[in-house]
Amino acid sequence: MEKFIIFLPLSAAIISGFFGKIIGNRSSQIITSLFVSLSALISIYIFYDVINNGYTNNVVIAKWISSGQLDVNWSIKIDQLSAVMLVVVTLISSIVHIYSIGYMSHDPHQPRFMSYLSLFTFAMLVLVTSDNFLQLFFGWEGVGLCSYFLIGFWFKKPTANAAAIKAFIVNRVGDFGFALGIFLVFYIFGTVNYEEVFSQVFIYADNKLNFLGIELNAINLICFLLFIGAMGKSAQIFLHTWLPDAMEGPTPVSALIHAATMVTAGVFLVVRCSPIYEYSPIILNFITIIGMTTALFAASVALAQNDIKKIIAYSTCSQLGYMFFAAGVGAYNVAMFHLFTHAFFKALLFLGSGSIIHSFQNEQDINKMGGVYKHLPYTYTLMIIGTLALTGFPFLSGFYSKDLIIEFAYLKGNTFGYYACAIGIFTAVLTSIYSWRLIFKTFHGEYSNKNQPLSSIHESPMIMLIPLIILAVGSIFAGFIFKDLFMQQGSFIDFWQGSIFFLEPLTTNHPPKEIVYLTPILVTISIPFSYYIFLKNKSITDNLVNGNKPLYLLLKNKWYFDELYDVLFVKSSKFLGKYLWKKIDGLIIDRFGPDGLSSLFKYFSIKAVKFQSGFVYQYAFIMLIGFSLILTIIIIN
């Protein structure tokens, strides 16, 4: 049963990838969508089984690596945590598959696209169902690879190729930390299997070791290194630069990989490793700081962007920050809850923006849209639902999860907690403002696209709208329905069992009413506020921009991270490579090595040649000298 969940997408990918040309576009679309949907149905069934009967299982498929002490299997681990992830991944994936049939209908490489999507789903499932760190790493790099393929799907576009490589390499930087984390886990625990590692954590809680000349707590170091990996994959600040660029890929990809599933793998990693993280309060605080900084930073940048997909990409970055700071304050289940609801509304927003882009024939600049809500009634409504859910408008799904994060940050009770809580509320307001800016600029106001007549704007086909409607239903109800489950309330006491570990039980207190009500009120107020400044009275925003030019440029240029990294890493690496090649290899090693040696030989042989001049008198002269020398020596002796 479990095997089907994983291997259906893989076989779909293989069929569509290798035989796509033979079986044709339509068949490969049907096969991939069908297989992944089947996988989703089985996942939902298993999720149901897990909820109601506490079903868990660990299926070992085969041996992978075994060397010395190291013993790693291919396996499928089903527990509460992986069951949630299974549902998220397969459900969103099948919706995206179906949507892609419509969205990619004019593309010449449809089987390849579908194959990549299915392959991605396979890799993501391998990641979430692993029972050890190494298989997790396999899935981790596997999803990275599919992301690379899909970002660079339009291989003729130089920007797409650059973005694809950037995504892969920035992720590799994260993976560098992650891999070191795995090495350290093996070094300390002698195994990379979750169960065996987690059951020994408390023994090694105070182990010290010397790393790069610094005395460190082993558990802290493991947590830190693993978190570096999570930062890369989940696009947290400093390693986030690949995510906005990744929007070069087709929009369904952005929805599946860069919003709902892959980028949440980092959050999943931290939650999965909660038994280790619980013993490392320092790193948890660090995660909180990184999370809230990312949330704030990304939201601020989103305010000044004009590309519809980039705005949503930064929004994703920011929401991932929320998830991390939830995990950082120890509320792992809340992080999972936000991951779950976020998957719905963010996929909805991305696919909705895809529908807009589709209608505008590949226009992505929100300044070149506007005034089309009558022409795109379905898309408009669906986008509104997505936006409401994202901003945490009362009783939609984002409301439940985001408010809980802010509450738990407050309840943490230390400086980090209060600080995170404040940043959380402020970012929620920013989120609301940039989201409504997107809606108002896209759908309201004057139609401002000179390249296309307004009449050519048309609604997307049903095959694209139906997936959106499913997601909209999720965006509205997922929070309300699953709140008790994720929070282990009501009839779901102790839902998570051992899959999430709390050193101390999560607090059941409630923060003061002011805090609870503050966010929804602010979020609601910001709707008319945004309407006013972005639509009614644009001079306010214009004045704001002109009055704070440096700030605006900072935001518009994404805090200049790309420029900085280009100088720090890209240019300097190229310079270094050239220097080592031309100067060291060429001018030093070769010059004094083989070339030097050979010219030395040449020099001496040329000298030697001069002795053989061919003139008999010279030979005779030398013979004479030699002869007299020998005679002299004999006589002296």
Place this chain on the structure above:
Amino acid sequence: MNFPILSSLIILPTIGALFILFSRSSSNYNAAKYISLFISLANFALSIYLWLLFDSTNSSFQFVEEKNWIHGFINYKVGIDGISILFIVLTTFITPLCIISVNSTIKNKLKHFLVAILFMETMMIGVFCSLDLVIFYLFFEAGLIPMFLIIGIWGGERRVYSAFKFFLYTLLGSVLMLIAIISIYWMTGTTDVIELYQLGIDSKYQNLLWLAFFSSFAVKTPMWPVHTWLPDAHVEAPTAGSVLLAAILLKMAGYGFIRFSIGLFPIASEYFVPLIFTLSLIAIIYTSFVALMQEDMKKLIAYSSVAHMGFVTMGIFTMTPQGIEGSIFQMISHGIISAALFLCVGVVYERMHTREISKYGGIVSVMPRYAVVFMIFTLGALGLPGTTGFIGEFLILLGTFKVNFTVATIASVGVILGAAYMLWLYRRIVFGEITNAEVKKLVDLNRSEMIILSVLAIVSIFFGFYPDPLLSTTSASVEGLIELFNMNVKIYTASNL
């Protein structure tokens, strides 16, 4: 063992070579090719049979054959253990693929080219199963002659310079190794490896002897700073020559480190670990940066070979099971992947007659099948999990981490750089719009190219997902070696207290 299976493996290619050389019917190009292909496939089958017969739970030498040659001085002695068997199989596996890949590019003296390849196969197999230092030396050095000829005769424009450089470098190391072998004979009265393992070599002389062997192995690995012959040799060598060079010839040195440096001179090996680690790290980081900036496809892959072999030398001298098994695995993996990458370069070189990266771009539009296989090997080279490249690198780094955090951390940076130069290479060749009109005329892989490259792709993916057949073959012997090493070091430290 009645049937001398190892000697048959060694001698069979030479018989084939002689047959091609002297029989008249093989003056026909195709006949020569088919005969050599047949011989090398038979040898491959024989080596697989050997692998099946091989008892991987036993760490001692098996299938040992011994013949007196010059009484009391040189014995012909061969035998294999879990470390050598895989290299033999690799050699017999790569050779037929090489022969298939030989085609119109070798315009003159095809017959002699094939003879050189087969002769080299003999020498390589000889290297991997010699159990006597003298015959090891003979095979080791004689193997270079066909390679020297392949570069010098069938090479590109600067072939003489490259062949000369290749020769100069290897000569220096070889002479020192020969002197070391002779002095070992004077000291112990034998050159039999098994006997020497048991006797041990006086720790006073180990350092010098180790350095003499090292000078030979370091050149052939190649380690920094004696690596500069490799890019030149690769660039000038014909495709099949590059494949043999990268896939098998470089592995002789890695094998030599495991079998002789660690086995014969454990105390010195322990002493020189910092040296090896330093040079390996430089090789990994330095050559990765250099590879990044290469404008010639073959040079880029050659530099990446240096980086990959840096991992190998680092792994070997961790003296941990993961490190050494990882190194063996990495050598096999690199044998497959680098062979495939050079073949991939050969495919487009044959059609375009240039190796300059900037002349390409957008070939996915005209050669989609090529784009797929090239991608698979690119991913293998950058160590993606699911390919053999990952298993080797991962085990090596895991083993290194146990011994030294700093070294492992720095080496891991090489993994990031590896991704950078490989993906950038791939992007510049395969993706983008076609700008060069020549590229538009390219035709996709033909049948024989498809066969070779798919076989290599399947092998590298299969063992990436299921490396157990390889790892379980080596594990007992590697553990035996480490035990021997630890015992020696323990005795030495005890005697010095």
